[in-house]
Amino acid sequence: MADMQDPIIRIENICKTYPGGVQAVNNVSLNVNRGEFFALLGPSGCGKTTLLRMMAGFEIPTSGTLLIDGQNMADVQPNKRPVNMVFQSYAVFPHMSVAQNVGYGLKIEGRPKKEIAERVQEALDLVKLGHLGGRMPDELSGGQRQRVALARALIKRPSVLLLDEPLSALDAKLREAMQIELVRLQKTVGITFVIVTHDQDEALSMANRIAVMEQGVVKQIAGPAELYESPNCRFVADFIGKINLFDGQAKANGNGKTLVETPVLGKVEFGGDANGPVSLGVRPEKVRVSREKPSGNLLAAQGPVTDIAYYGGYSKVFVDIGAKEPVLADITNAERSMGPGFENGEKLWVSWRAEDTLVLTS
Amino acid sequence: MEHWRKSAGAFWAGFLPPTLWLLAFFFVPLSLIWAFSFGEKSGIIDIDLVWTFENYARALEPLYLGIFAKSLWMATITTFICLLVGFPVAIGIVFAPPKMRMWLLLLVILPFWTNLLIRTYALIAVLRTRGHVNFALEWMWDHANSFLTLIGLGSFSLLGERFEPLQMLYNNTAVVIGLVYVGLPFMVLPLYAALDRLDRSYIEASLDLGAGHIRTFWSVVVPLALPGIASGIVITFIPTLGSFLTPDLLGGPDSQMIANVIERQFKSANHWPFGSALSFLLMYATFFGLAVRALMSRNEQRGIR
Numbered sequence: 001m002a003d004m005q006d007p008i009i010r011i012e013n014i015c016k017t018y019p020g021g022v023q024a025v026n027n028v029s030l031n032v033n034r035g036e037f038f039a040l041l042g043p044s045g046c047g048k049t050t051l052l053r054m055m056a057g058f059e060i061p062t063s064g065t066l067l068i069d070g071q072n073m074a075d076v077q078p079n080k081r082p083v084n085m086v087f088q089s090y091a092v093f094p095h096m097s098v099a100q101n102v103g104y105g106l107k108i109e110g111r112p113k114k115e116i117a118e119r120v121q122e123a124l125d126l127v128k129l130g131h132l133g134g135r136m137p138d139e140l141s142g143g144q145r146q147r148v149a150l151a152r153a154l155i156k157r158p159s160v161l162l163l164d165e166p167l168s169a170l171d172a173k174l175r176e177a178m179q180i181e182l183v184r185l186q187k188t189v190g191i192t193f194v195i196v197t198h199d200q201d202e203a204l205s206m207a208n209r210i211a212v213m214e215q216g217v218v219k220q221i222a223g224p225a226e227l228y229e230s231p232n233c234r235f236v237a238d239f240i241g242k243i244n245l246f247d248g249q250a251k252a253n254g255n256g257k258t259l260v261e262t263p264v265l266g267k268v269e270f271g272g273d274a275n276g277p278v279s280l281g282v283r284p285e286k287v288r289v290s291r292e293k294p295s296g297n298l299l300a301a302q303g304p305v306t307d308i309a310y311y312g313g314y315s316k317v318f319v320d321i322g323a324k325e326p327v328l329a330d331i332t333n334a335e336r337s338m339g340p341g342f343e344n345g346e347k348l349w350v351s352w353r354a355e356d357t358l359v360l361t362s
Numbered sequence: 363m364e365h366w367r368k369s370a371g372a373f374w375a376g377f378l379p380p381t382l383w384l385l386a387f388f389f390v391p392l393s394l395i396w397a398f399s400f401g402e403k404s405g406i407i408d409i410d411l412v413w414t415f416e417n418y419a420r421a422l423e424p425l426y427l428g429i430f431a432k433s434l435w436m437a438t439i440t441t442f443i444c445l446l447v448g449f450p451v452a453i454g455i456v457f458a459p460p461k462m463r464m465w466l467l468l469l470v471i472l473p474f475w476t477n478l479l480i481r482t483y484a485l486i487a488v489l490r491t492r493g494h495v496n497f498a499l500e501w502m503w504d505h506a507n508s509f510l511t512l513i514g515l516g517s518f519s520l521l522g523e524r525f526e527p528l529q530m531l532y533n534n535t536a537v538v539i540g541l542v543y544v545g546l547p548f549m550v551l552p553l554y555a556a557l558d559r560l561d562r563s564y565i566e567a568s569l570d571l572g573a574g575h576i577r578t579f580w581s582v583v584v585p586l587a588l589p590g591i592a593s594g595i596v597i598t599f600i601p602t603l604g605s606f607l608t609p610d611l612l613g614g615p616d617s618q619m620i621a622n623v624i625e626r627q628f629k630s631a632n633h634w635p636f637g638s639a640l641s642f643l644l645m646y647a648t649f650f651g652l653a654v655r656a657l658m659s660r661n662e663q664r665g666i667r
């Protein structure tokens with residue numbers, strides 16, 4: 001799907017090795033489509049910021065090409081690129097008022113005073129700071145300062161807005177509100193957003209597409225649902241949401257079927273042809289828990305309950321079926337019956353459908 | 363801060379020596395000088411304390427006011443040159459690779475470890491008629507001449523009959539060069555501290571918003587480094603204003619600064635009351651500078667707040 005549209009950012013085989021010898025980005029290729037909300041997701045230190053800073057022009061790729069809007073960025077200085085950035089620290093100039101901060105980019109462009117004043121007001125209204133133009137940055141809260149940084153970047157009408165962990169400095173409540181706000185903003189202005197985050201919930205809830213990175217390498221690029229339901233490797237499966245994993249051995253039978261044998265689940269047949277060590281995975285909410293042995297085309301195993309954690313709307317039930325770790329099942333508390341109704345130590349069956357099972361070869 | 367009251371002994375042990383030291387070696391001599399400045403010379407070494415303003419009146423005569431003005435002017439030029447030279451140096455150090463930074467800072471501090479007198483004589487060796495600068499110039503002159511001969515222009519003496527060494531010593535320029543040399547570390551260090559504190563993302567944000575490097579320098583780096591710039595100016599200006607060794611050794615007859623006059627009053631002229639009055643006037647001028655700086659930083663804080 002991505003290749004069908006015309007990408008605004010095209011990254012081909014980009015590598016970045018820092019002078020100290022750290023290889024922060026390793027042969028990354030990806031496209032960002034016009035108008036989409038794209039997220040770079042990965043654990044701390046995996047190279048997200050480095051990749052974003054290469055797009056902004058603050059780091060020079062060791063090798064590879066970067067095209068923005070069809071133009072090769074190799075010799076384009078940061079101040080000449082059609083992108084703007086919201087810094088993790090916001091970098092709101094402390095010696096300028098809010099309005100001066102927001103108008104800075106236009107002043108550099110040499111726009112007339114009147115136009116600057118109008119567009120500053122417009123940009124401040126957009127981020128709901130319309131009444132605070134005269135304030136100095138240290139009279140603002142963290143959330144407000146971030147909005148100033150947003151307005152300051154958006155007023156330049158960039159082709160792409162780059163955001164480095166924009167929500168990480170905010171408290172949980174504000175963060176959730178800002179997630180919604182950012183999505184609204186992106187829809188309003190129609191500008192492509194590339195956001196860096198280490199928070200999978202943030203990426204899943206905001207982005208159209210997500211690139212999951214690990215140690216400088218992009219592991220998978222996909223939409224939120226596809227990432228969650230069809231991760232292509234253990235790392236992505238484990239990083240996005242919770243998953244139960246079972247190690248096993250696969251043997252392809254040559255006609256599009258693979259037999260996977262795991263110590264706790266026995267032999268199960270899947271589509272595809274994999275050979276060698278694999279992991280079977282299943283998401284906790286797809287696991288059913290029952291007292292009686294379930295029937296049908298299911299993967300099932302029995303064991304004692306080791307733990308029950310109650311979360312209000314749902315409960316987490318851990319059942320030890322003899323695998324490395326107890327199986328986690330998320331049980332929706334759909335009825336007013338004081339929890340899931342199981343007890344610690346009780347022997348229970350866990351089961352899930354074969355088609356809900358992931359076969360992970362890497 | 364309750365505990366030091368409980369162990370009063372320890373407190374006094376820590377507090378008393380420096381206090382006594384300050385009292386004995388700073389306040390007492392200073393008070394004496396202050397008293398002398400209202401005194402009258404009554405013999406070779408006798409001073410009568412008559413509480414006269416005579417010495418101050420004399421200090422305000424055009425001759426001395428002129429030297430005062432000249433000292434202020436020299437200190438101002440020196441400070442300005444130090445700022446002009448020091449800023450790029452400080453920026454260079456801040457943006458140098460971390461390993462280099464240590465060594466560059468050491469280079470800046472190194473002169474502090476050498477006696478001023480030795481440094482000044484070293485400067486004389488560099489600047490004098492038969493000094494290193496003139497040797498270098500002469501070498502270039504010789505080669506330029508050989509080159510001219512080579513291309514057949516040797517007989518026209520285009521560069522003059524002989525090499526004329528530059529007279530770089532014993533004038534005001536030499537004094538300013540010497541003062542800049544002495545004052546530069548005082549300027550570079552506060553500038554370095556201010557620039558080092560400056561968050562790089564401000565610079566990057568400015569570039570990101572379309573500003574070039576020069577624009578970024580003037581609209582972001584300089585305003586944010588302003589406290590460091592002000593400190594550098596004050597810290598360079600004050601010792602420069604009061605310097606006497608550099609103008610004494612490098613200057614000509616018309617290069618004396620106010621501190622030279624003061625020194626003469628205490629030594630060869632042997633007029634302590636007048637020297638004291640001049641000293642205090644110099645000190646008041648310094649206080650005035652510090653007050654301006656304090657006022658500036660108060661406004662700054664108000665501005666940034």
Ligand SMILES: Nc1ncnc2c1ncn2[C@@H]1O[C@H](COP(=O)(O)OP(=O)(O)O)[C@@H](O)[C@H]1O
Pocket residue numbers: 018019020022023024042043044045046047048049050051
């Ligand atoms: N300026 C730099 N010099 C040397 N190494 C760096 C620099 N910036 C980042 N790194 C290293 O590169 C790797 C990736 O860093 P970064 O891109 O900041 O990761 P992320 O944003 O995903 O946390 C890390 O190992 C980090 O230590």
Ligand SMILES: [Mg+2]
Pocket residue numbers: 045048049050165
């Ligand atoms: Mg980062």
